[in-house]
Amino acid sequence: MDSFKGVECFVKAVEEGSIAGAGRRLGISAAAASQNIARLEQQLNTRLLARTTRQLALTESGQVYFQRVQAIVRELEQAQAEVADLHGVPQGKLRIACSSAFGRIVLAPLIPAFARVYPRLMIELVLADHYVDHISEDIDISIRFAQQVEPGLVARHIACVPLRLCASPSYFAQHGIPDTPEALHAHQCLLFRSHMDGRLLGWGFFRNGVRFEPRLNPTMISNDIECLARFALDGAGIARLGAFIADPLIAQGLLQPLFEARQNGSKKANADTVLADIEPLNLYACYQDRRAANGKLRLLLDYLQQSIPPEWRP
Numbered sequence: 001m002d003s004f005k006g007v008e009c010f011v012k013a014v015e016e017g018s019i020a021g022a023g024r025r026l027g028i029s030a031a032a033a034s035q036n037i038a039r040l041e042q043q044l045n046t047r048l049l050a051r052t053t054r055q056l057a058l059t060e061s062g063q064v065y066f067q068r069v070q071a072i073v074r075e076l077e078q079a080q081a082e083v084a085d086l087h088g089v090p091q092g093k094l095r096i097a098c099s100s101a102f103g104r105i106v107l108a109p110l111i112p113a114f115a116r117v118y119p120r121l122m123i124e125l126v127l128a129d130h131y132v133d134h135i136s137e138d139i140d141i142s143i144r145f146a147q148q149v150e151p152g153l154v155a156r157h158i159a160c161v162p163l164r165l166c167a168s169p170s171y172f173a174q175h176g177i178p179d180t181p182e183a184l185h186a187h188q189c190l191l192f193r194s195h196m197d198g199r200l201l202g203w204g205f206f207r208n209g210v211r212f213e214p215r216l217n218p219t220m221i222s223n224d225i226e227c228l229a230r231f232a233l234d235g236a237g238i239a240r241l242g243a244f245i246a247d248p249l250i251a252q253g254l255l256q257p258l259f260e261a262r263q264n265g266s267k268k269a270n271a272d273t274v275l276a277d278i279e280p281l282n283l284y285a286c287y288q289d290r291r292a293a294n295g296k297l298r299l300l301l302d303y304l305q306q307s308i309p310p311e312w313r314p
Contacts, residue, residue: 004076006040009033010048011073014066015138018056025093025138027122074135090296091120097142101225102283103127105244107143110307114300121296129195129223134288141297146282148196155284158304159312163278164246165203165258167238172256174235181205181214181259181276188219188237190228203240204279211279242281243312282314 012022013033023033041048048062058066077092098107103125115123126132132142134153149155171188178184184203191200200221202213220236222228225245232239233254249255259275285301305313 003040003043006036006043007069008073009036010040010062011066011070013037013049013056014058014062014070015136019051089120090118090299092296093122093124093140094296094300095124095126095138095140096300097126097128097132097137097139099143099145100127100129101245102143102242106308110304113307114303118296118299131196134286140287141300142286144284144286146284147194147201149284149286152288153286154289155286156301157282157314158285158301159283159308160314161281161283161312162243163281164241164243164250164255165238165278166241166246166250166255167232167258168235168254169256170235171232171237178238178258181212184238185215185217187217189216190220190222190231190237190239191216191218192225192228192240193221193223195223205276206279207276212276240278 008026009019009022009028012025013019016022016025019034019037020030023030026033037049044061044065046061047059048065050057050059050062096107096111104127108125111123111125115121126137126139131148132139134140134142143158144155165184175187178187181203189203193200200218203216204211204213206212220228220231222231225241228239229241229245229249231237232241233249238258246255246257250257259278285304287297
C-alpha cells in the first residue's frame, strides 16, 4: 500500500508538473506527497524526478517508470469507481473540462446543485479554450463544440444552442442593417479565432436545407468570445454570439439581433430565396471510452440533459 501511494504521487506529480500539484489532486499536503515519492525512489534504488527550484523533470529512469505505471494508476482508479458504483454511492474525483465562456455562464451555476446531491464526489471544473487531452490532463469528461470532437472520443449530444448575429443599435444606425447573409460582406464583422487550429471561424447558415458560409469582412478578431461581445457593445461591428451571452444583452436593448423574423415565424412571401437560418452551436459531452462511462459520469450526463434549458435540448 505504501508503494502504491508513492506510485500514485509520482504519476500525479508528473501530470501536474509539480509535487504540490500532486498533493492537491490527491487531497494531501505537498510534504506528504514528497515523502511518498522519496520512499518509492528508495525502494527502487533510483532517482525518478530531478527537482529544481523552478521545475520538475523526469530522469531517464523516471521516464521509463512513468510510461509503465501511468496506465496502471488509471486502471486502478477506474476499478475503484466501478466498485463504488456497485454500492450505489458515487464518490471520488470528477474532473470536467469546458470552454471558458460556456463553462462560466452556463455550466458553473449547475454544478453546485449536483454536488449537493452527491457530496462524496470531489468535482473539479477546468475552464480551458485550448485543446484538452483527456489522458494527459486526467479529464473525466469534456463539454465540446461539434468542431472540437475528435476521433476516439465517445460523444453524446447534449445541447443545441442558438447563435445570434448582433450588433449595437448605434452600429446599425450608422451602417444600416443587412437583410440577407450575403450582405454581411459589406459590414464590419467581428470574428472568432479558434484555439484548436488558429483558423477564423466562418458563420454558417442553412437555406432550403443547404449549408453555406457567406463572404465576410473581418475587421476585429479575438480568441475570446466575451471580448467579441465587448467589441459589439462598443459599436465595433457585428458579432456571432451564443444565446447564453447575447440574449441578456438583447433583452436590455444593448444589442440588436439580425435575421430574427424568419426564426420567429414571420417571413416575407419570397423569404426562402433570400433569408436563411443561422446554424446553431451543437455541444457534446465527451469521454475517453465506453468503459469510462461509470455511474458518476452517467449521473452527470443525465443531470446536464435535464438541467439545460428545454429549448436547447437536441
